[in-house]
Amino acid sequence: MxxxxxxxxxxxxxxxxxxxxxxxxxxxxxxxxxxxxxxxxxxxxxxxxxxxxxxxxxxxxxxxxxxxxxxxxxxxxxxxxxxxxxxxxxxxxxxxxxxxxxxxxxxxxxxxxxxxxxxxxxxxxxxxxxxxxxxxxxxxxxxxxxxxxxxxxxxxxxxxxxxxxxxxxxxxxxxGPGALLDRVRALALALPAAEEKLSHGSPGFFVQGGKFFAYFSANHHAEGITALLVKASGVEEQAMLIDSDPDLYFRPAYLGPSGWIGIRLDTGPVDWAHVEDWLARSWRASAPKRLAAMPF
The missing domain is CATH 3.40.50.170 (Formyl transferase, N-terminal domain)
Incomplete structure (x- = not known):
């Protein structure tokens, strides 16, 4: 012991x-x-x-x-x-x-x-x-x-x-990063018309005919962080989230100025329901209108 x-x-x-x-x-x-x-x-x-x-x-x-x-x-x-x-x-x-x-x-x-x-x-x-x-x-x-x-x-x-x-x-x-990516991938690809491809060396998830709605980052900028990157409503919400829980949320490099938010997956037990909610929300913000209105 x-x-x-x-x-x-x-x-x-x-x-x-x-x-x-x-x-x-x-x-x-x-x-x-x-x-x-x-x-x-x-x-x-x-x-x-x-x-x-x-x-x-x-x-x-x-x-x-x-x-x-x-x-x-x-x-x-x-x-x-x-x-x-x-x-x-x-x-x-x-x-x-x-x-x-x-x-x-x-x-x-x-x-x-x-x-x-x-x-x-x-x-x-x-x-x-x-x-x-x-x-x-x-x-x-x-x-x-x-x-x-x-x-x-x-x-x-x-x-x-x-x-x-x-x-x-x-x-x-x-x-570990591999297991966390598997969980994120399963949740992201369960969303309608979702697909995956590498983007700047990181696994990214996008909507067919739309934009990227999530990225998985594992020490991507040598910062020692494993995280999910998703779209917040803007820099104001981003700042509010970080202020409310700085151990969970952070401002990611490059995507941060666009209002994206980083959700850490390496600081303890992961609330996968919370991750799933954010993926769905970010998917709706990125999907074409014909898909974004779909119930799921």
Whole structure:
């Protein structure tokens, strides 16, 4: 958990830790997370069914708007209902090269088998213990004279390197420029008579017989911004929008003087309904009159 947390503070990390939760109220990681300004939650599972306790955790995850569940030293089996709710968005790390040596006492099993290589695995969680699609692995050599403790120490080093990298890759599939462009493209091309072509090196969307109504910009002017550019009613509305939410809206280069507005897609969870509304509005402002009056 600490490795994931501190990696999240590095510039360019695509994920943010929004909650550290535990079934052990005295877990040391809770104090560490709190000291770094991360919200925490803890409740004992004693006296509760597995489903009831997982519902409590799920409620907290929903409350903070979590997109993923990342298990890090969480030693309880999860209920099938919880796993199903977070399918494809819940990960775990295990101190072996899965599918070998599932469960507990992994290092003892590796040494007892006389193996020369062990390691660690990050995988998506399924209802089966230490199962699910493998997202990444690191190999760790077993040295002569190794004990379970000495092997575990080196595997921990590998785990701390592997988990942040794999989580970043997983999250980037949803929040990276390619994934964001796919979402924008699907919404833009769903509009009547909409087509796409490159314009000045950026994907642009236009109406047949009309004008461009949107552009997708990913670090286009080396400003490090991924954004959607659409038409506002003019520079007055543009200024009002930027003043009301400068973290979301900005004045784009070149198109800004014409009243276009930039909507950032890289500052956190994207409100796709908001993006869809802006695309429709910009489409109407750009479409020929015969199309602009169409209901959709």
């Amino acid at each position: 600490a490795a994931l947390l501190y990696a999240s503070q590095a510039p360019g990390c695509p994920y943010e830790i929004v909650l550290v939760a535990s079934n052990k109220p005295d877990a040391p990681g809770l104090a560490l997370a709190a000291a770094e300004g991360v919200e925490t939650f803890a409740a004992s599972h004693r006296g509760l069914t597995r489903e009831a306790f997982d519902t409590i955790i799920d409620t907290e995850l929903q409350r903070v708007g979590a997109d993923y569940v990342v298990l890090a030293g969480y030693m309880r089996l999860l209920s099938p209902e919880f796993v199903a709710r977070w399918q494809g968005r819940i990960t775990n790390i295990h101190p072996s090269l899965l599918p070998a040596h599932k469960g507990l006492a992994v290092h003892e099993a590796v040494l007892a088998a006389g193996e020369s290589v062990s390691g660690c695995t990050v995988h998506l969680v399924t209802a089966e213990l230490d199962d699910g699609p493998i997202l990444g692995q690191i190999r760790v050599s077993v040295l002569p004279g190794d004990t379970p403790d000495s092997l575990a120490e080196r595997v921990h080093y590998a785990e701390h390197q592997l988990y942040p990298r794999v989580l970043s890759e997983l999250v980037s599939q949803d929040v």
